[in-house]
Amino acid sequence: MSIQNLQAALRHQDAIQAALATRSQEELVQIAADLVKTYVIDGITAQKVDVGRVHVPQQLRGLPFAALIDVLKFHLDLKELELFTVTNGQVFVKLGNREFALDGSSGPPPVTASAPAPTPAASLPRAAPVSGPGASGAPAPAARPAGVVESTPRVRTEVQRPFEGGAQESDERFRMLELD
Amino acid sequence: MESVYGSVHEVREQCRGQKLEGCLIQRADLAVLEFEGFTVDRVGFKSAGLGGVRFSRSLILNTTFTGVQFRGAVFESAQLRLTSFMNSQGIEARFTAALLEHCKAYDTLLTNAVFDGARLLNCKFGGSDLNGARFESASLMHTAFSDSRMVHAQMMNVSFRGATLVDVDLQGANLYGADFRGALLMKVDLRDANLTNAKLEGATFVDVATERADMDAAQRAVMAGRA
Numbered sequence: 001m002s003i004q005n006l007q008a009a010l011r012h013q014d015a016i017q018a019a020l021a022t023r024s025q026e027e028l029v030q031i032a033a034d035l036v037k038t039y040v041i042d043g044i045t046a047q048k049v050d051v052g053r054v055h056v057p058q059q060l061r062g063l064p065f066a067a068l069i070d071v072l073k074f075h076l077d078l079k080e081l082e083l084f085t086v087t088n089g090q091v092f093v094k095l096g097n098r099e100f101a102l103d104g105s106s107g108p109p110p111v112t113a114s115a116p117a118p119t120p121a122a123s124l125p126r127a128a129p130v131s132g133p134g135a136s137g138a139p140a141p142a143a144r145p146a147g148v149v150e151s152t153p154r155v156r157t158e159v160q161r162p163f164e165g166g167a168q169e170s171d172e173r174f175r176m177l178e179l180d
Numbered sequence: 181m182e183s184v185y186g187s188v189h190e191v192r193e194q195c196r197g198q199k200l201e202g203c204l205i206q207r208a209d210l211a212v213l214e215f216e217g218f219t220v221d222r223v224g225f226k227s228a229g230l231g232g233v234r235f236s237r238s239l240i241l242n243t244t245f246t247g248v249q250f251r252g253a254v255f256e257s258a259q260l261r262l263t264s265f266m267n268s269q270g271i272e273a274r275f276t277a278a279l280l281e282h283c284k285a286y287d288t289l290l291t292n293a294v295f296d297g298a299r300l301l302n303c304k305f306g307g308s309d310l311n312g313a314r315f316e317s318a319s320l321m322h323t324a325f326s327d328s329r330m331v332h333a334q335m336m337n338v339s340f341r342g343a344t345l346v347d348v349d350l351q352g353a354n355l356y357g358a359d360f361r362g363a364l365l366m367k368v369d370l371r372d373a374n375l376t377n378a379k380l381e382g383a384t385f386v387d388v389a390t391e392r393a394d395m396d397a398a399q400r401a402v403m404a405g406r407a
Contacts, residue, residue, distance in 0.1 A: 012386045015405070019364040019384035023344075030299060031319055031344055038301055038321050046347045047322060051369045052387030 065102075066091050182224075188212060286327075307331040310338055317342040324349035326369075375399060 020028060038044050060068060066086045073081045083094045092099040183203040185191050191205055191213065201221045209229035218238040225243070230250040240260045248268040256276045264284040271289055277297040284304045292312040300320045306327025311334050320343065325333035332352040339359040345368050352372040359379045366386040375395040380402040390403065 015384050015386055016364070016366070022342075022362065027317070027319070027344075034299055034301055034319060034321055035346065042302075044302065044322055046367055047324060047349050048367070048369055048389075051367050051389045 064089070182222075305333060307333075309334045311336045312338065314339045315343050316340070319344045319346075320348050321346045323347075325353050326351045 020031075023031070039046075060071065063071065066089050069081075069084050069091050070086050072078075073084065073086075085092045085094070085099065091102045093102060094100075183194075185194065185203060185205050186208050188208060188210060191200075191208060191210060194200055194203060195213070195215075195218070198218045199221075200215070200218060200223055202223070204224040204226060205228050206224075206226040207228065210233060211229050211231050213233060215233060215235045215238050218235070220235070220238060220240045220243050222241070223243045225245045225248045227247040228245075228249075230245075230248055230253050232252045232254075233250065234254040235258050236254050236256040238255075238258045240255075240258060240263050242261075243263045245263075245265045245268050248265070250265075250273055251269055251271045252273065253270060254274045255278050256274055257278060258275070259279045259281075260283050261279075261281045262283070263280075264286070265288045266284075267287050268285075269289040270285075270293055271291045272293060273290065274294045275298050276294055278295070279299045279301075280303050281299075281301045282303070283300075284306070285308045286304070287307040288305075289309045290305075290313055291309050292314075293310065294314045295318050296314055296316045298315070298318045300315075300318065300323050302321070303323045304327065305323070305325045307329065308325075310325070313335065316339050318340070323345075325335065326349050332354055333350065335350075335353050335355050335358060337357040337359075338355065340363045341359045342362040343360075343364075345363060345365045347367045348365070349369045350373055351369045353370075354374045355370075355378055356374050357377045357379075358375065360383040361379050362382045364384045364386075365388050368385075368388045370393050371389045371391045373390075373393045375390075375393050378395065378399065380399050383402070385403045385405075388403065390400070395403075
């Protein structure tokens with residue numbers, strides 16, 4: 001039995017004991033008698049032995065989390081898994097336009113080949129690659145010092161810039177409608 | 181060949197020494213009779229009227245109730261073994277503190293029936309209507325509420341408050357508004373069940389399957405012991 005299984009079994013045992021502690025002695029005697037009668041004397045097996053058990057394949061049990069995410073992404077066609085990326089053994093999750101490392105102890109990997117190596121302080125979050133005017137050639141926000149990256153408004157400004165032009169354009173279009 | 185009785189008078193004649201054995205009673209309205217403390221063995225009740233009849237503290241063995249109307253019948257502290265209810269109507273029947281072992285209730289109306297403090301061992305309730313039924317502080321083991329015909333059990337607003345459920349099949353059951361507060365559920369199959377508005381606070385869940393069950397994040401948190 002693995003350590004995880006043993007811990008889960010112990011947790012179950014504690015939960016069962018805590019639940020039974022609220023029962024009266026008469027109830028406990030009846031429950032114990034019924035359990036012994038049904039499953040020991042009558043020898044009945046549970047209707048669905050596997051109920052509540054999640055069978056994890058042996059080859060998955062020993063995998064580190066990053067490798068497990070890779071396996072899940074490869075085998076499962078879930079769009080939510082696309083939010084996870086694995087780079088250099090680290091798992092990042094994409095929220096909005098930004099990616100956050102699940103393991104805050106190490107810095108994010110470089111987003112592009114030309115980007116400078118991340119400093120230890122530049123851990124979380126890293127910005128997603130920004131497409132659009134002015135984005136090409138610029139170092140990825142992930143490579144910036146932590147203080148700069150954590151300045152949320154600045155990151156947001158960069159990301160939202162492409163949409164600002166569109167908003168002005170639509171304003172002008174509406175103005176034309178009003179004239180009509 | 182078993183004896184067949186069709187009137188109250190004939191049945192009363194057979195009820196000597198608080199025993200009723202080896203007979204078929206059909207199309208008789210027995211509402212005026214009492215079976216308290218009786219031993220009822222190998223009896224078939226067919227299309228009989230048992231509304232409000234008291235079977236309290238009786239021992240009912242190898243008996244079948246088919247097409248019987250037993251609304252409000254009282255089975256308090258009775259022991260029912262190898263007994264079945266088929267296509268019957270037992271609305272508001274009372275099984276408080278009763279022991280039901282190897283019993284079946286198929287396609288039977290048990291709306292608002294009361295099983296408080298009862299012990300149900302190896303029972304089956306396929307296709308029965310248990311809306312509003314109460315199993316408070318009851319003990320259920322190796323009992324199934326879903327059947328092979330995939331007829332989902334109707335158990336809206338059922339109460340399992342403080343009950344102990346071990347090896348219970350509730351797959352696909354409609355448990356809308358069910359009350360599981362303070363209950364202990366071990367090896368319970370709740371897959372595909374409707375648990376909308378079900379109350380789960382204070383319940384303990386061990387090896388409970390909930391795949392595809394209709395429940396919200398708060399309920400899942402309670403089940404996982406995170407709330």
